[in-house]
Amino acid sequence: MSFTQAAHKLLVIPGPIEFSDPVLLANATPGTAHTSPAFIPVFGESLSLLREVLLSKKESGSQPFLIAGSGTLGWDATAANLIEQGEEAVVLNTGYFSDGFADCLEAYGAKVTQVKAEVGSIPTDDAIVSALASKPKLLTITHVDTSTGVLSPAGHIASLVKKHSPDTLIALDAVCSVASEEIKFDEWGVDVVLSATQKGLGVPPGLSVVLASKRAIQTVESRKTPIGAYYISWKRWTPVMQNYEAGKPSYFATPPVQLIYALNTSLKAILSSPIADRFAAHKKASAYVKDSLAELGLDFVPKSRDIAANGMTAVRFPKGVTAPDVLPKLAEKDIVVAGGIHKAIASEYFRIGHMGITAVDRERGDLEKVIKGVKEVLGKA
Amino acid sequence: MSFTQAAHKLLVIPGPIEFSDPVLLANATPGTAHTSPAFIPVFGESLSLLREVLLSKKESGSQPFLIAGSGTLGWDATAANLIEQGEEAVVLNTGYFSDGFADCLEAYGAKVTQVKAEVGSIPTDDAIVSALASKPKLLTITHVDTSTGVLSPAGHIASLVKKHSPDTLIALDAVCSVASEEIKFDEWGVDVVLSATQKGLGVPPGLSVVLASKRAIQTVESRKTPIGAYYISWKRWTPVMQNYEAGKPSYFATPPVQLIYALNTSLKAILSSPIADRFAAHKKASAYVKDSLAELGLDFVPKSRDIAANGMTAVRFPKGVTAPDVLPKLAEKDIVVAGGIHKAIASEYFRIGHMGITAVDRERGDLEKVIKGVKEVLGKA
Numbered sequence: 001m002s003f004t005q006a007a008h009k010l011l012v013i014p015g016p017i018e019f020s021d022p023v024l025l026a027n028a029t030p031g032t033a034h035t036s037p038a039f040i041p042v043f044g045e046s047l048s049l050l051r052e053v054l055l056s057k058k059e060s061g062s063q064p065f066l067i068a069g070s071g072t073l074g075w076d077a078t079a080a081n082l083i084e085q086g087e088e089a090v091v092l093n094t095g096y097f098s099d100g101f102a103d104c105l106e107a108y109g110a111k112v113t114q115v116k117a118e119v120g121s122i123p124t125d126d127a128i129v130s131a132l133a134s135k136p137k138l139l140t141i142t143h144v145d146t147s148t149g150v151l152s153p154a155g156h157i158a159s160l161v162k163k164h165s166p167d168t169l170i171a172l173d174a175v176c177s178v179a180s181e182e183i184k185f186d187e188w189g190v191d192v193v194l195s196a197t198q199k200g201l202g203v204p205p206g207l208s209v210v211l212a213s214k215r216a217i218q219t220v221e222s223r224k225t226p227i228g229a230y231y232i233s234w235k236r237w238t239p240v241m242q243n244y245e246a247g248k249p250s251y252f253a254t255p256p257v258q259l260i261y262a263l264n265t266s267l268k269a270i271l272s273s274p275i276a277d278r279f280a281a282h283k284k285a286s287a288y289v290k291d292s293l294a295e296l297g298l299d300f301v302p303k304s305r306d307i308a309a310n311g312m313t314a315v316r317f318p319k320g321v322t323a324p325d326v327l328p329k330l331a332e333k334d335i336v337v338a339g340g341i342h343k344a345i346a347s348e349y350f351r352i353g354h355m356g357i358t359a360v361d362r363e364r365g366d367l368e369k370v371i372k373g374v375k376e377v378l379g380k381a
Numbered sequence: 382m383s384f385t386q387a388a389h390k391l392l393v394i395p396g397p398i399e400f401s402d403p404v405l406l407a408n409a410t411p412g413t414a415h416t417s418p419a420f421i422p423v424f425g426e427s428l429s430l431l432r433e434v435l436l437s438k439k440e441s442g443s444q445p446f447l448i449a450g451s452g453t454l455g456w457d458a459t460a461a462n463l464i465e466q467g468e469e470a471v472v473l474n475t476g477y478f479s480d481g482f483a484d485c486l487e488a489y490g491a492k493v494t495q496v497k498a499e500v501g502s503i504p505t506d507d508a509i510v511s512a513l514a515s516k517p518k519l520l521t522i523t524h525v526d527t528s529t530g531v532l533s534p535a536g537h538i539a540s541l542v543k544k545h546s547p548d549t550l551i552a553l554d555a556v557c558s559v560a561s562e563e564i565k566f567d568e569w570g571v572d573v574v575l576s577a578t579q580k581g582l583g584v585p586p587g588l589s590v591v592l593a594s595k596r597a598i599q600t601v602e603s604r605k606t607p608i609g610a611y612y613i614s615w616k617r618w619t620p621v622m623q624n625y626e627a628g629k630p631s632y633f634a635t636p637p638v639q640l641i642y643a644l645n646t647s648l649k650a651i652l653s654s655p656i657a658d659r660f661a662a663h664k665k666a667s668a669y670v671k672d673s674l675a676e677l678g679l680d681f682v683p684k685s686r687d688i689a690a691n692g693m694t695a696v697r698f699p700k701g702v703t704a705p706d707v708l709p710k711l712a713e714k715d716i717v718v719a720g721g722i723h724k725a726i727a728s729e730y731f732r733i734g735h736m737g738i739t740a741v742d743r744e745r746g747d748l749e750k751v752i753k754g755v756k757e758v759l760g761k762a
């Protein structure tokens with residue numbers, strides 16, 4: 001069955017992104033029972049493929065979860081399952097979404113210490129090591145903060161945790177990095193990767209994507225107090241996910257069948273080439289966008305290129321130019337970018353997403369179109 | 382743009398159900414920003430149309446919520462927002478899904494009293510009135526328990542609550558009843574209707590559908606303790622939903638854009654005729670199925686027709702016949718029904734769904750096909 005999606009403006013915000021025709025067709029799969037022989041292997045395979053994208057082996061005991069929800073639900077899952085009342089969590093804060101993770105942890109009773117970085121920067125090693133002195137239960141990293149485009153060196157930070165407080169669990173908010181930035185789940189010793197589908201994974205929004213380590217699952221099992229939530233209890237979901245991965249139907253709450261078909265389609269496309277090539281393609285796309293914008297004399301929100309995300313670019317307006325001068329004019333050219341959302345600098349920058357097919361399938365010409373549009377709108381064509 | 386869904390087996394379980402081509406096409410909407418001028422009115426309108434389906438007026442102060450999640454998430458939302466530690470909740474138990482709601486309430490600290498009915502029956506008025514003597518904070522009704530097909534007389538129960546404990550909040554689990562059974566939200570004085578999209582609303586699963594009364598929202602606002610959750614906090618979502626309904630973009634977590642397009646398409650189709658006609662069509666479809674099965678000498682799980690759901694039928698196997706004798710043979714005829722799931726009688730019955738287009742668009746011939754299939758498989762053709 002062939003399908004061509006409707007004509008539409010080019011969506012180059014940092015998520016949702018452009019979706020491929022096969023992914024959208026999969027999202028239009030006819031009514032299918034969540035326990036049907038057709039669907040069970042699709043769900044099971046999707047769980048396994050998610051591990052592959054995150055460079056994790058099943059033998060590590062890592063446990064994937066695909067649950068109806070947004071990326072934000074992963075914060076709740078992390079907090080509700082891993083934190084008991086009054087336990088300490090350290091949040092490495094690189095922007096708006098780190099603020100949110102901290103708020104969420106507090107809602108579940110965590111005592112949160114934030115290690116804040118200047119806007120566009122990352123916390124220093126010294127600050128991180130200091131925060132680890134109290135041996136917190138959990139440390140969170142926002143891999144790419146979508147508000148600033150800052151990329152945290154997650155592997156390096158994980159190594160600091162392993163050295164200075166090895167019992168501290170590590171949660172990586174990878175909503176804006178899964179499948180666009182390399183994540184070595186097993187090698188780094190991360191305990192939770194939480195994400196969503198509408199960014200690097202290239203699937204419509206509505207699916208919470210989580211991988212938990214064996215240690216994280218053991219932490220849940222050895223809680224002293226019951227989990228103060230229901231829908232996101234890993235105790236309830238773990239057997240369901242394990243059954244599906246083993247080819248057996250199982251029920252706790254109805255999975256979003258169509259979204260899982262869509263994710264399966266996208267994961268297979270992603271893994272049809274070596275995953276390293278995909279990350280390289282995102283780096284190349286990012287360099288093209290950033291170099292092109294730099295040539296126009298524009299500055300970036302991240303203080304340096306080595307802490308700038310490869311799946312998005314947060315770029316400052318030229319002096320005297322504001323969002324209403326740029327975004328509506330790009331929209332007239334059928335190019336949809338996003339405004340700033342970091343409170344401290346919201347009016348000073350805008351954001352371009354370059355994840356998924358836009359970054360990998362360069363024959364589409366998406367990025368050339370964006371750069372051309374930006375040049376024209378800024379009068380630099 | 383025209384679209385015809387792929388050929389597939391007829392899905393007549395009590396959810397997910399058959400989806401129309403326009404709904405599936407809407408679920409394949411190209412990548413669209415959750416804050417785009419195209420999407421904002423679609424989201425806003427969907428919130429308003431949901432009120433219409435539930436016979437609620439905006440002036441009543443009722444607040445709709447459409448959030449990525451399954452129907453189960455509505456239990457969490459009800460419990461987390463309305464219950465504070467140790468408060469009493471009465472669960473009227475008519476099956477498996479009432480058990481779940483009770484478990485969920487307990488996870489959030491409620492002191493739960495269950496009023497259990499015999500399998501296939503509903504609690505007596507006397508039992509309900511007794512349970513209200515302690516003036517509980519909340520009473521829950523499972524409108525249609527999908528495990529038994531029992532329809533609770535929600536309006537009547539609400540009137541008992543109003544008479545005997547008017548301050549008790551009323552939560553109606555309407556996962557298997559919205560748009561297939563009449564719900565008079567304002568007239569009955571219900572405080573929460575919680576549902577999902579994959580049943581009577583005829584949209585793929587993945588969207589939690591909730592309507593909360595003004596009194597429920599006020600209860601949240603006057604809590605003594607903070608909400609012990611984040612993603613499902615109505616405090617966080619209420620301004621977002623109000624902004625979208627007022628035509629303004631807003632952000633807390635990314636909405637499932639494609640599912641909301643699909644819901645919008647379905648809600649418009651549902652409301653293209655008087656809603657009373659829709660409920661009548663479901664009653665007629667239900668009567669056809671139940672009468673046809675009764676003619677074959679089959680019995681039903683609900684003890685009487687007046688407490689049997691109109692969107693599904695839970696029917697007992699003839700003596701000596703079990704699920705493996707029937708379900709696989711129906712599947713060979715491309716008819717997918719569901720087995721029993723109520724622990725006490727799981728092997729003794731099966732379930733047929735007749736919601737949405739299967740019930741309303743009788744020219745499809747879905748129900749005639751099901752009845753013919755059942756007759757053949759039982760050797761009664």
